[in-house]
Structure formats: structure tokens, C-alpha cells
Amino acid sequence: MPHEAISVFDMFKIGVGPSSSHTLGPWRAAMRCVDTIRAKGGLDQVLSVTVLLYGSLAKTGKGHGTDIAVMLGLCGEDPVTIDVNSIQPKIQHIQNSQQLLLGGTLNIPFILPDHLQFLHQETLPFHPNGLSFLIELKNGEHWSETYYSIGGGFVVKEGEDKNAQQTVDLPFPVNTADDLLHWCMKTGMSVHEVVMENEQAWRSEEVTRNGVLNIWHTMRDCIYRGCHTKGELPGGLQVRRRAFDLNKKLIQQNTYTDYTSWVEAIRKGGHDFKYILDWVSCFALAVNEENASFGRVVTAPTNGAAGVIPAVLQYFIAFCDGLDDEKIIRFLLTASEIGSIFKKGATISAAMGGCQAEIGVSSAMAAAALTESLGGTQRQTLMAAEIAMEHHLGLTCDPIGGLVQVPCIERNTMGAIKAITASQLALQSSPDYAKVSLDKVIKTMWDTALDMSSKYKETADGGLAIHIPISLPEC
Template identity: 65%
Template sequence: MQYEPISVFDMLKIGIGPSSSHTLGPWRAAERFLGYLKQQQYLNKVVTLQVLLYGSLAKTGVGHGTGIAIQLGLCGYDPVTFDVEQIDPTIATIREAKSLLLDGSRRIPFDPQTAIEFLFTETLPYHSNGLTFLATLSDGGNIARTYYSIGGGFVKEEGEDTLLNNNVLLSFPIDDADDLLRWSIKTGLSISEIVAENELAWRNEKETSEGLMQIWNTMRDCIYRGCHKTGMLPGGLNVRRRAAALNKKLLGNISYANYDEWIRLIRNSGSSFRNTLDWVSCFALAVNEENASFGRVVTAPTNGSAGVIPAVLHYFIIFCPEPGQEENSGERIRRFLMTAAEIGSIFKKESTISAAMGGCQAEIGVSSSMAAAALTEGLGGSQKQAMMAAEIAMEHHLGMTCDPIGGLVQVPCIERNTMGAVKAITASQLALQSTPDFARVSLDEVIKTMWDTAQDMNFKYKETADGGLAVNVPLSLPEC
């Protein structure tokens, strides 16, 4: 295994829905293509531009908004800061004008109907999520650059053998769970403390702290928005938003003015099993309904699984307060996010976080595993218990297929986030009540099993919409 340092901000990215591999990844690929054009001083010479989508990107690209993301990326917009309310008018302008401003500066002809080609029957050998940019220049030259969206918003160019951040030297290099356990035993540090030390290789402690709170604020705002928006999700599947109705049912007609007041009301509503379960489901639904609507979310580790970690984190801060502490603790939140990110990075190194490569076990399964470990440490569990929780969560997602109806990240994706969140909490409780030394399955063993399962899985269950619910549920019927 090659040395591959991965930062917490590589695993937890702010972006726009509905898919990290089919929306955020292609957006970033377009940015990288722009970077190449500028570096080679070709930008002002581009006359025409065509984009070819292969494999899973082609088969579910329409429902996942791949073409939309590519257009926004070619215009030079940043998914972290671009106003999501401007997506529709911006795309409409490009469609009507049949042209776009390349990098916001050079207008070129661009009709999305013909300039973006979906090659449904072709797949590139390296990865199912491949796309190629073809440009002709004013001097008669031609350019072709191919990129792969490998999951979680990560992008790799064809022929690129340099791994992410491989020139960064960490205090505690970690390639697998055994490495993490060894450092924990040797230093006595918790998982989050090890991550905090490693993050110093990229930036100072203050910058990391501020970045984590930005991640948290995005998660918080996403849940609050999703719990108060009604209507139908876009895409023609006629799926109704449910989080807002559930929120109103649980709180009744009690009024509140902001997020903090809302959280206090939820905390005071009681901690019965049924009430807690309803709120965890509500939080997860809210995030992924926002994701399905091209809202701003945190890729954790993917957009399709973006609701699991925020839902479990809200369970943690609302229903598991420290003695004498009712308000949100920034430090508790930061540690939760760092632990989750470390577990996710191990999955990425040893297996995959791409549903196009591994099915939904690579998305919901990994996010549930990340959340389980983070919750376990947050509740006072040992390093071994946290890793045991991660193993349990993944063990019970093994083999989960990716079969989005209509190629949309809606059914069964949204509800699967509620299941992943609940499984994470259950896995954490099991680990906290267990002795990890007696566990028969290690985290590394379950990750290897996940990868073996991914390789054996039929391609039609890997985000192609060619199997499972995607072919057995009529598109004209609503979800509920």
C-alpha cells in the first residue's frame, strides 16, 4: 500500500448535491481542466468544447446533475461558495444562449444538448466514473484530457500516479486500522487527538478548529433548512419532502425563531426511544432531501450518504449532553468530526467510498461506520471500542447495492441515511457494552471483506440504475 496522507478536510468537504462522485467530482474535474488550460496558456484559444461521460457517469448522470455540475465548473464557479439559488437561472442562461463564459472570461459556443455526450455503453478501464474534455483551439490544435471521479469528490487524472498529499509527513502515519490502533496504544492518545496532531502537517491548530466549525455550521444549517422546507423533490419521481412534516408533527405548534431555540425545544421534548428515533430519522431525511434538491451539504464521505454523520452528531449533542452541560460544545463537535474522518480515510485507502465501484456499502456503510466510531469516542469509549463500533456498523451493511430509481439520489438513498444513522448508534451501544479484546472480527478484516464484496458484486448494482429497485419500481409512482 502506498503512503497516502488524508486530511479531515479531504474526507469532509463542503459542496452541492446531489452526488459527490457524479456532481461534485465532475465539477472539480472541470476546474482541473480549466487549470490545465490556464497553465498551458490555452484558455483564450479555445474555440469549441465537448465533454464525454462514460460508465456510471453516463447512466445516472442526468438524475445526478452531472451535466449541470460540469457547466458550472467550466464557468469557474466554486461549489463551496456558489449560491445554490442561482443554479437554475445560470443553467437556463447557458441553455438558451447555447454558449458559456469559460472560466468566467471567454465566451464559447456550448449547447449542453450536444456538447455533453452520454456514452451509456462505454466504460473506461480505470474507473466507472470517467469523463473526457475535448477542446479545439484557434490555432488548429486539439486537446483531450480524461479524469476520473473516484468517490467522495476525489478526482484523479488519467495517468496520474501521484497520490493525494503524498509529500506530507505526518506525526502518526496511518494506512490501516492496525496502524491507528498501534499509535493509540503507544501514545495513549484518543483517535481524535491523533488526528489533531496529524492535521498540524497541513495547518495550525486554530485553522483546523475554524475549518471544523465551518463544516459543522454547514451541517447544522443544512439540517435546519431541510426540517423547514416542504414540497416535491426535483427530477420527476414525485417524492415528497417528509422532514418538515415530521418536524412539525413532533413539535406541534410551538413557535421558535432560530436553530438554537429549535434545538432546546427538541432537547426538552424528552429522550424516550421512540422520540429519539423519530428525531434521528428527521435529521437524516432533512439533509438528504436538501442534497436531492441541489442544496449545500457536507460530503461525509459522500453526498449520497451526507445525512448519517450530521444526524448522529445531532443525536450526540442533543440527547447525550455531558453532565452539567446542555449547550453545544465546540470541542465535542470537533473531536467527533476528526474521529469520523479518520475512520473514513482508512476505508478509502483499503477499499473504496465510491458506489460506482462498491455499491451502497461504500457510501451508507462507510458513513455509518464513521459515525459509530465518532459517537463511541464521544461517549467515553476507548480507541478499541471506537474501532469495534466502526467494524460492527460496516459488518451489517456488507453487500448493500446501489440501485437509485431513475438515476436520482432519492429512492432508496434518502431513507437509507436514516437506517445508516440508526445502525451507527446501535453499533456504538454494542461496542460500549462489549470487551473489544474478545471481538472475532477486526476493522481491517471487515474493510477487506467489503472490498472483496465490491469486486464480486454485479456491475448493475453499482450506481448504474440497471438493477434492483431501479428496474422494479415504475417511475410514474411516488415513493409513498
């Protein structure tokens, strides 16, 4: 049976907030468009580039920074390496000069809103997150490129043969949870061991390990930065950062100078249930407040849900003796495999499936990873993922003002707590008596996504988005 090969580095991508589908995806699409222009004859032949945003990208693009992402992508900036403090000055320069440095080499006219249009009433048939680049050459020729941001920073080009791109044969191909369990039972390997064997189809184990640790270091730095940054989030909702105050309250008089000593200071507070609960919330809040501020985050599997997995992993580190590189690598490898199964069997795009596709999937990923990390069997690991998703089914995506702030930031705390609860339930249960399998819940999630009204799929046309009166400035 054909299988889709998805790497841990496909599920976890380093980028910039606030949205993987509305920021990172369009950014990547713009970069790909620039590469295509180069391949077709060079940037110096371009007279102008006009960008059309459709569907969900148009309806919530302002709040998600889609316009900012597209402009930076066309300039050749890389979301992995760009200095996040330089983003606003670069955008301000484009707006003031009405010029854009295409690919970092050629100045072309770029006047808003003429060259970047939000088509609120138009949606392309393949996916709600569509965008087109209209390229005009100096010799009078015109051509276009259309891309779709399908969730988690994944981008596909219209007309692209997905199967033709599939060139990696994995030793343990996995499309479903049953496939994964089959390989675990046949080989006796745990989930993370199966994943590591598959990753070696792309690269050496050493390179994979170093790359996964780099993913963790980005998550770690994001948590720490978010816990030590105060103020108000951008966008006009006037949402105040809470992680800073919560961290200060919980840490009390304990002193620290860096991340490691901070973890030690956290541990000194003990293991009271309310204390741990507050810290898990603090970790998740920190990440998604950074995400909402165009900070550097890791899609896990999306930006809107970027706080769940880091919060649960940080819980494992601080309260379960998980501060060990090997344990962290195992955690993230396991989480990535669960996420890839959801992507193959359903979706990780809120524009396709509502927030169940983001917070629900991230909670399932975290629950599975924590369960295996705490000594759970392969079947308990999959059971934990099922429990976490089962209690996110039907969760809508209704961002107020199209911003990834309310209810998105708090939902990450809920997803993290549910993941820990799901893990504990699985560890104290026998999968033999489970009534619902992970594959069944994934199928149910997809059926629910298909039934869900489009107004609850990242359009800001329903739910809290229309019941909370606000007045946002044009940006």
C-alpha cells in the same frame, strides 16, 4: 511503509448535491480542466470544449446532475461558494443561449447534446466514473484531458502520478485500523488526538479547529434548512419532502427562533425511545432532501450518504449534551479518520462498491465518532465502526431513475440508526472477545465490492431501479 496522507478536509468537503462522485467530482474535474487550459496558453485560444461522460456518469448522470455540474465547473463557478438558488437560472441561460462563459471570461458555443455527450455503452478501464474534455483551439490544434471521479469528491487525472502528489509526512502515519490502534496504544492518545497531531502537518491547530467548526456549521445549517423546507423534490419522481412535516409534528407547540432555541425545544420533548428515533430520522431526512434539491451539503464521506454523520452528531448534541464546540470537533476528527481508512483499504465510491461504500462507511464513521464521544476506549471506538459496517456488507446501489432519492434518502436514516446501535453495542462489550476486526471487515467489504455485479453499482441497471416502473421527463 508508504502511507497516503488524507486530511479531515479531504473526507469532509463542502459542496452541492446530489452526488459527490457524480456532481461534485465532475464539477471539480471541469474546474481543473479550465486551470489547465489557462496554464497552456489561455482561455482566449479556445474555440470549443466537448465533454464525454462514460460508464456510471453516463448511465445516472442526468439524475445526479452531472451535466449541470460540468457546465458550472467550466464556467468557473465554485461549489463551495455558489449561490445554490442561482444554479438553475445559470443552466437555463446556457441552454437558451447555446453559449458557455468558459472560466467566467470567454463565451464559447455549447450546444446540448453536441458538446456534452452521455456515452451509455462505454466505460473507461480505470474507474466507472470517467469523463473526458476535448479542447479545440482557434489555430486548429486539438488536445484532451481525462479525469476520474473516484468517490467522495476525490478526482484523479489520467496519467497523474499519485505518489508524486504525496508530499506530507505525518507524525502518525495510518493506512489501517491496526496502524491507528498502534499509535493510540503507544502514545496513550485517543483517536481524535492522533488525528489533530497529523493535521498539524498541514496547518496550525487553530486553523484546523476553525475549519472543522465551519464543516459542522454547514451540516447544522443544512439540517435546520431541511427541517423547515416543504414541497416536492426535483427530478420527476414526485417525492415529497418529509422532514418538514415530521419536525412540525415532533416539536408540537414548542416555539423557537433559531438553531439553538430549536435544540432546546427538541429537548423539551423528553427521552422516549420512539421520540428520539423519530428525531434521528428527521435529521437524516432533512440533509438528504436538501442534497436531492441541489442544496449545500457536506460530503460525509459522500453526498449520497451525507445525512448519516450529521444526524448522529445532532443526536449527540440534542440528547447527549453534545452542544459544545470541543466535543463537536472531536466527533468529526474521529469520524474522518475512520473514513480515510476505508478509502485506503477499500472504496467510498458506490460506482465501485455499491451502497455499502457510502451508507456503510458513513455509518461506521458515525458509530466510531459517537463511541469515542460517549467515553469509549480506542478499541471500542474501532469495534463500533466494525459492527456498523458488518451489517451493511453487500448493500447495493440501485437508484430509481438514477436520482439520489429512492432508496437513498431513507437509507441515511437506516445508517444513522445502525450507527447509534453499533455504538451502544461496542460500549457495552469487551473488544477482547470480538471475532471480527475493523481491518477484516474492510477487506471483506472490498472483496464483496469486487464480486458485486456492475448493475448494483450506481448504474440504475438493477434492483429497485428496474422494478419500479416510472417515466421521467428528459432534463
